[in-house]
Amino acid sequence: MPRTRVVILGAVRTPIGAIGGGLTPLLAEDLATLAIRSVLERTGLDPAEVRYTCMGNVMQDPRSPNVARNAAELAGIPHTSPATTFHENCASGGAAIHSIARRILLGEIDLGVAGGVESMSNVPRYLFTGRTRGQLYGDMTLVDGLFGALTDAHVEGGELMGLLTERLVERHGLTREEQDEIAWRSHHNALQAWEKGWFDGYVVPVEVPRKRKDPVVVDRDEGPRPVTREELAAARPYFKRDGGTITTLNASTMNDAAAALVLASQEAAERLGLRPLATLRAFWNMGVERAYMGEGAFKVIPPLLERAGITLADVDLFELNEAFAAVLAAAFHSLPGLPEDRTNLWGSGISLGHPVGCTGARQVVDMVHQLRRAGGRLGVTSRCVGGGIGSGEVLEAAP
16 A cells, blocks of 8 residues: 655634634534635635545534535535544544545545534534333423533543543642643733734634624634633632632633644645645554543653654644643643643633634644744644543644
8 A cells, every 4th residue: 555645735724713602603514614615725726636524523413414524515525525524522623634644644545624623602402302102291301412522421420521630630739820820821822822913824714694784704713811810810610619620711611613624645745736834744542541531632642752753852842732721731740841831832722712523623723833933843732532532643844
């Protein structure tokens, strides 16, 4: 089977909307279509060149089954090009990238689109009873799909991810102060990145239609704000009220967004006359204890670096998704040499947001442009995953 380099020819994302915020009127299918169409346009690529599309999406909407297929066709990719939607919890967008990369490495395709999408504002409530003959009388209860997606039903009969992460705090001896400091840095780094124009050029403005009014344009992430250390210190523990350390301010938010990338073989890039932005140097997944799922974000890094043939010191920039500040704090405790001054410099889940099915792809998109903006060579993106998985990538900026 042929072996080749997997290169990234285009990388865009939408702004990240707050739950109930500016992007609420748009379903996941709408956001994914916009991201795919935009990455093809900005890459200057004929949609007919796309051999396969993969999108991550966690809270899948029955109004748009296999959102990858629907969004690809709506974006102009021919119906002859198949598509697959991936549900791997917080790693779903990463799983989509890994799948397209594998198809390229196996010689099945030479070019594909990968990405992720989530509209947490539009997650349905479900009625799980009612299709059996025995439900003739009595009340029926709607179940919140969003609450369910953020709960691990297999730990102690069901624990929210934030409560699981309090276990991580205890195991790694993390303090409230170090978590709050990470949250403060996240917001201020993200605000600085926006103020300096570092997101310009690849974060795609979104027109949101309104009845009998002009559309509203959302062109900036809705999460980052100038939070103060005093605000952070005053916030009460949310998940573990007695003795807990995780608050609504040092945890990620719930969001709406989409991201998309064009991946290709080196040979396809040369055939099309397109200059790569970066190379996907390595990618990796691993399992961890589900009760300590946050460890996945940093335990995946050593084997990931080994696959890329590099060391921690070789990496110019890191982004470990801030599902919770505790995850990043535990990473600093567990990975001697992980540099604070090269980690999450444009913010992450606490400030930018965590639209779960999109996050893995969003991280890779941002890292591609962060490396180019900073003149760095190697970047690492990683994330923890509900259920106990670590997922990540090594990117190398194109010369």
